[in-house]
Amino acid sequence: MTSQDHKKMTSTFMSNYILGMVSAQPTIPISLIQERISGQLNYKVSYFKAWKAKQKALARVFGDWEESYDLLPRWLEYMMRFSPGSHYEFVTTDYKDQYGNVVPDFKKFGRVFWTYKQCCDAFNYCKPMIQIDGTFLYEKYSGTLLIATTQDGNSNVLPLAFAIVEGETLGAWTWFLRLMRVHVTRKQGICLISDRHATYEPCSYLFEQRLAAFRGRNTAVRQWINGISNEKWSRACDVEGRRYGHMTTNLSEAVNKVFRDARKLPITALVKCTYGRLVEYFVQRGSAAAAQQRAGDRYCNKVMEAMTKNATVAQSHIVRTYSIDRSRFEVEEGFNQ
Missing domain, CATH: 1.10.10 (Arc Repressor Mutant, subunit A)
Structure with a gap:
């Protein structure tokens, strides 16, 4: 040779x-x-x-970048055979030649939305909180990847839905959220966190001071702010705990980092990557949950750790019952004898 x-x-x-x-x-x-x-x-x-x-x-x-767009609908249909109940939706526009004439046999890609049934089912057992965020695509074609994310009781991140759109426009976000309401969850009372705020203030007194100063800028700003309840502005005002301690879209940003390299791939490879990563997620988390059940654990690790910590702290408290039906108590810090 x-x-x-x-x-x-x-x-x-x-x-x-x-x-x-x-x-x-x-x-x-x-x-x-x-x-x-x-x-x-x-x-x-x-x-x-x-x-x-x-x-x-x-x-x-x-396929190459152009062929990947043709392959995507077929791959999504193939995916739905193995994940029944999942959903995807395309938006296309007419393709016109150099003279402005519509070419009937071709369509121009506009947007695509997709979600997996396993994620939608899992959301029923997660916190009623969704974070949404967008990130740019790289390489040959421009666009934005939108991701909706939630968190389970063990503080594990769970992506719920994805979309590739022209940019973070009002129309794109409205379209994305509408499809989420139809195909991901119809649950009411969901806390939606949409973007990182410029300020962070956990103290309610200082928050009120800063918000009052903001209101004083002009009448239009004051009217707009008055139409939004304070718990949507600050965690300090979230007395019902609907934000679960979250102030920013850090969950979605973490998912964006996971798919950072995928954003450099042709569109079908990107979508396929979300499927592969979520398969890994459910296999790993499912195996861990099954092991906890076999060990006799009633709750997930995060809850068990919190209960153990609270039980340790509670040993130094004195509890007195103040009603016959044991519905009212007085709790005093101290040391049990």
């Missing part, structure tokens, strides 16, 4: 090896590709060559 033949065979084997990695993990970092090739094949590959090979592998798996 000539050196040229050996080089060609090595290149082909390496391409197939990278194809396998990308098929299993579309968001695999270039550095990890280099590391695996070096360890498995004893061959050093430059960052640029590994990047180029990954792009070719992505095109083979998901």
